[in-house]
Amino acid sequence: xxxxxxxxxxxxxxxxxxxxxxxxxxxxxxxxxxxxxxxxxxxxxxxxxxxxxxxxxxxxxxxxxxxxxxxxxxxxxxxxxxxxx
Amino acid sequence: xxxxxxxxxxxxxxxxxxxxxxxxxxxxxxxxxxxxxxxxxxxxxxxxxxxxxxxxxxxxxxxxxxxxxxxxxxxxxxxxxxxxxxxxxxxxxxxxxxxxxxxxxxxxxxxxxxxxxxxxxxxxxxxxxxxxxxxxxxxxxxxxxxxxxxxxxxxxxxxxxxxxxxxxxxxxxxxxxxxxxxxxxxxxxxxxxxxxxxxxxxxxxxxxxxxxxxxxxxxxxxxxxxxxxxxxxxxxxxxxxxxxxxxxxxxxxxxxxxxxxxxxxxxxxxxxxxxxxxxxxxxxxxxxxxxxxxxxxxxxxxxxxxxxxxxxxxxxxxxxxxxxxxxxxxxxxxxxxxxxxxxxxxxxxxxxxxxxxxxxxxxxxxxxxxxxxxxxxxxxxxxxxxxxxxxxxxxxxxxxxxxxxxxxxxxxxxxxxxxxxx
Amino acid sequence: xxxxxxxxxxxxxxxxxxxxxxxxxxxxxxxxxxxxxxxxxxxxxxxxxxxxxxxxxxxxxxxxxxxxxxxxxxxxxxxxxxxxxxxxxxxxxxxxxxxxxxxxxxxxxxxxxxxxxxxxxxxxxxxxxxxxxxxxxxxxxxxxxxxxxxxxxxxxxxxxxxxxxxxxxxxxxxxxxxxxxxxxxxxxxxxxxxxxxxxxxxxxxxxxxxxxxxxxxxxxxxxxxxxxxxxxxxxxxxxxxxxxxxxxxxxxxxxxxxxxxxxxxxxxxxxxxxxxxxxxxxxxxxxxxxxxxxxxxxxxxxxxxxxxxxxxxxxxxxxxxxxxxxxxxxxxxxxxxxxxxxxxxxxxxxxxxxxxxxxxxxxxxxxxxxxxxxxxxxxxxxxxxxxxxxxxxxxxxxxxxx
Numbered sequence: 001x002x003x004x005x006x007x008x009x010x011x012x013x014x015x016x017x018x019x020x021x022x023x024x025x026x027x028x029x030x031x032x033x034x035x036x037x038x039x040x041x042x043x044x045x046x047x048x049x050x051x052x053x054x055x056x057x058x059x060x061x062x063x064x065x066x067x068x069x070x071x072x073x074x075x076x077x078x079x080x081x082x083x084x085x
Numbered sequence: 086x087x088x089x090x091x092x093x094x095x096x097x098x099x100x101x102x103x104x105x106x107x108x109x110x111x112x113x114x115x116x117x118x119x120x121x122x123x124x125x126x127x128x129x130x131x132x133x134x135x136x137x138x139x140x141x142x143x144x145x146x147x148x149x150x151x152x153x154x155x156x157x158x159x160x161x162x163x164x165x166x167x168x169x170x171x172x173x174x175x176x177x178x179x180x181x182x183x184x185x186x187x188x189x190x191x192x193x194x195x196x197x198x199x200x201x202x203x204x205x206x207x208x209x210x211x212x213x214x215x216x217x218x219x220x221x222x223x224x225x226x227x228x229x230x231x232x233x234x235x236x237x238x239x240x241x242x243x244x245x246x247x248x249x250x251x252x253x254x255x256x257x258x259x260x261x262x263x264x265x266x267x268x269x270x271x272x273x274x275x276x277x278x279x280x281x282x283x284x285x286x287x288x289x290x291x292x293x294x295x296x297x298x299x300x301x302x303x304x305x306x307x308x309x310x311x312x313x314x315x316x317x318x319x320x321x322x323x324x325x326x327x328x329x330x331x332x333x334x335x336x337x338x339x340x341x342x343x344x345x346x347x348x349x350x351x352x353x354x355x356x357x358x359x360x361x362x363x364x365x366x367x368x369x370x371x372x373x374x375x376x377x378x379x380x381x382x383x384x385x386x387x388x389x390x391x392x393x394x395x396x397x398x399x400x401x402x403x404x405x406x407x408x409x410x411x412x413x414x415x416x417x418x419x420x421x422x423x424x425x426x427x428x429x430x431x432x433x434x435x436x437x438x439x440x441x442x443x444x445x446x447x448x449x450x451x452x453x454x455x456x457x458x459x460x461x462x463x464x465x466x467x468x469x470x471x472x473x474x475x476x477x478x479x480x481x482x483x484x485x486x487x488x489x490x491x492x493x494x495x496x497x498x499x500x501x502x503x504x505x506x507x
Numbered sequence: 508x509x510x511x512x513x514x515x516x517x518x519x520x521x522x523x524x525x526x527x528x529x530x531x532x533x534x535x536x537x538x539x540x541x542x543x544x545x546x547x548x549x550x551x552x553x554x555x556x557x558x559x560x561x562x563x564x565x566x567x568x569x570x571x572x573x574x575x576x577x578x579x580x581x582x583x584x585x586x587x588x589x590x591x592x593x594x595x596x597x598x599x600x601x602x603x604x605x606x607x608x609x610x611x612x613x614x615x616x617x618x619x620x621x622x623x624x625x626x627x628x629x630x631x632x633x634x635x636x637x638x639x640x641x642x643x644x645x646x647x648x649x650x651x652x653x654x655x656x657x658x659x660x661x662x663x664x665x666x667x668x669x670x671x672x673x674x675x676x677x678x679x680x681x682x683x684x685x686x687x688x689x690x691x692x693x694x695x696x697x698x699x700x701x702x703x704x705x706x707x708x709x710x711x712x713x714x715x716x717x718x719x720x721x722x723x724x725x726x727x728x729x730x731x732x733x734x735x736x737x738x739x740x741x742x743x744x745x746x747x748x749x750x751x752x753x754x755x756x757x758x759x760x761x762x763x764x765x766x767x768x769x770x771x772x773x774x775x776x777x778x779x780x781x782x783x784x785x786x787x788x789x790x791x792x793x794x795x796x797x798x799x800x801x802x803x804x805x806x807x808x809x810x811x812x813x814x815x816x817x818x819x820x821x822x823x824x825x826x827x828x829x830x831x832x833x834x835x836x837x838x839x840x841x842x843x844x845x846x847x848x849x850x851x852x853x854x855x856x857x858x859x860x861x862x863x864x865x866x867x868x869x870x871x872x873x874x875x876x877x878x879x880x881x882x883x884x885x886x887x888x889x890x891x892x893x894x895x896x897x898x899x900x901x902x903x904x905x906x907x908x909x
Contacts, residue, residue, distance in 0.1 A: 038571050
């Protein structure tokens with residue numbers, strides 16, 4: 001089964017929302033809030049939309065809004081893909 | 086002597102309302118005009134609800150040539166301009182065309198025609214290098230939407246200042262505000278002004294889907310627009326236009342014109358925050374309100390009615406409620422505040438002018454239109470939103486506010502002519 | 508009434524990514540029109556444009572802004588940065604709501620829109636970007652500039668095609684007279700993508716010639732349309748009081764007069780309204796035609812419209828009555844950005860005492876009776892008149908003085 005891992009999420013974030021020059025996406029960012037990484041709600045909607053298309057995961061709107069860190073978004077995606085969410 | 090700008094004619098095209106009278110009847114009835122999208126198959130879209138106009142350009146009096154040439158938004162504007170002129174009784178032959186101008190607001194211009202023609206020249210999106218041999222002659226008019234203002238200028242024979250204002254969802258307020266400035270400063274005696282939008286097209290529906298700004302309440306289109314209600318979950322896309330004859334007060338008096346309302350104060354501010362997001366405190370909208378009231382020389386306590394932006398998104402409703410409280414103080418709680426978007430949806434740039442029409446008619450008829458579908462108030466929105474039913478009330482001073490993508494915040498004060506400080 | 512000074516100036520044009528490069532190329536009379544490189548235009552009837560030189564947006568703008576902006580907006584942000592840095596404006600020090608933005612647009616972020624239309628129609632609605640809702644619309648430059656620089660004063664956007672670049676300066680002056688210390692104003696425009704190109708071609712006004720030296724020849728005996736381009740200019744417009752209180756920095760000039768008119772409907776038999784716009788702008792500036800040192804012409808390059816402009820100029824200034832120039836023969840017409848760029852050219856003419864040339868026009872039509880500046884000319888310039896006409900009948904005239 002396909003799962004979404006951090007390196008791919010990094011690429012998707014860069015591609016569809018750019019990279020904040022100050023914060024950056026390198027290093028251990030799993031638990032860094034998206035807001036600290038420079039991503040707003042719009043950037044997350046764009047990111048979630050790409051994840052949904054590429055992985056065929058149907059993420060609920062409010063669940064995406066609640067995913068405040070890369071770890072939470074990865075968990076949400078992978079749980080959805082595994083059919084447990 | 087200070088020049089003043091007064092509305093002497095109104096023309097409206099709105100969902101379920103072809104003309105000013107039916108528009109007002111709809112608002113007073115509290116009925117809604119939102120329905121499942123019929124212009125195209127909305128099944129693939131997240132939001133499948135809209136407030137559509139039942140509009141036939143030929144039956145509305147446009148020629149075949151005009152119908153072919155103009156985008157739907159331009160057709161709306163020209164038809165509304167005609168109604169407005171007729172209503173004002175202004176005789177074009179007996180007034181100077183060089184003292185007559187036009188300002189039309191539109192958020193998305195001729196998007197509907199652009200998308201239709203794009204599908205043709207791209208072979209349904211298949212070719213990036215679109216095919217010039219299938220391009221219609223009026224494509225450039227769709228590309229640059231100042232063509233809408235040109236059509237209105239031709240219609241009303243305007244040879245003074247003509248422009249299109251495009252500040253997203255505040256375009257309709259900003260266009261009339263600009264027109265009033267031109268009248269007051271003396272650049273024109275008559276401004277035909279207002280706004281139009283016809284955005285119910287797949288690309289517009291898809292772009293609001295993508296940011297989840299529009300409601301997904303597809304199972305109940307008639308109650309889908311629920312400003313200030315706890316259960317609201319996004320706005321309903323609408324379309325339409327409202328166009329006014331705005332005239333210098335003495336010019337209007339000399340010819341014995343009917344005076345609906347004076348555009349007494351206008352101001353806009355920017356939130357400099359986010360292209361689509363709002364700060365919850367409403368500081369910039371409150372500042373726009375404060376300045377508009379100051380220009381009208383009206384005290385906050387004189388406001389008899391607030392026509393809200395009331396789009397039906399959680400962030401807007403709370404932002405706006407905070408702004409009204411911040412600017413009107415205690416008086417905010419004693420003032421009816423309502424959103425006609427609950428009935429006719431959110432027609433982007435056009436709505437600001439449709440709301441000005443509603444304000445002028447509220448003053449005229451002594452009735453405040455309701456907020457339809459407001460059955461479970463959001464506890465964080467604690468003003469008097471005139472739920473469900475219109476209310477009789479003498480209205481001498483009205484505040485209308487708007488908020489738009491790009492951070493635009495605008496406020497306009499309309500006043501019964503002959504009232505207030507000169 | 509306070510004077511509206513222009514105290515900052517940023518430029519991006521086909522001739523350069525900054526003001527001084529643009530100006531040096533312009534005075535050198537270098538035509539930078541060339542074959543379109545941004546897409547394959549070989550199959551189209553018109554194939555020349557004035558393209559802004561390659562630039563790497565990432566070097567100038569935060570990474571977060573790149574995916575959400577059209578190229579036109581990226582250029583506008585670059586220019587806004589330059590205009591504010593020019594005289595070291597500190598927006599925060601101008602008061603909470605002390606600075607506003609009003610820009611002119613023609614077609615919004617059209618290339619961005621083209622890509623999203625393609626995604627929608629070839630792949631489906633779920634492929635449309637979350638940024639589409641604002642990256643295409645006409646208000647995008649004003650909104651993004653306001654956010655980037657934290658300006659919270661009155662914001663505006665006007666669309667009157669070419670004329671917009673002057674109309675927004677008229678609006679900025681109005682705001683400054685209305686007690687606002689400062690406005691950022693002007694236009695940066697461009698829609699160089701296949702869909703924008705085909706839509707523009709439909710006007711029938713684009714030159715179909717393929718030699719850059721003979722494609723765009725306004726006021727010429729063989730004028731055959733114009734060449735479009737991208738770019739523009741943004742200005743810091745400031746009240747005299749504000750400029751004084753910030754400390755005496757040299758100004759570029761003063762917005763001394765402005766007027767806008769509209770042509771009567773086709774077939775009415777009435778005279779076009781450009782002459783009236785010129786006269787009203789001169790009246791507004793309280794100057795006589797003899798005070799004008801140079802006219803930056805609209806110069807569409809279509810015989811009938813050129814003749815109308817020449818007639819208006821002759822009526823106001825007399826035959827050969829004033830030097831007339833069209834440096835846009837080097838860059839092409841940049842939509843609303845073009846009129847703003849002409850204002851920049853006019854201000855730099857005042858600064859340097861020199862008139863930029865109208866290139867490639869070897870045979871001006873004698874019937875126009877114009878003193879066309881065809882080689883760079885030294886001149887004392889205290890007052891310049893800039894003209895712009897927007898497609899469909901919009902006429903605007905702006906007077907800048909030293």
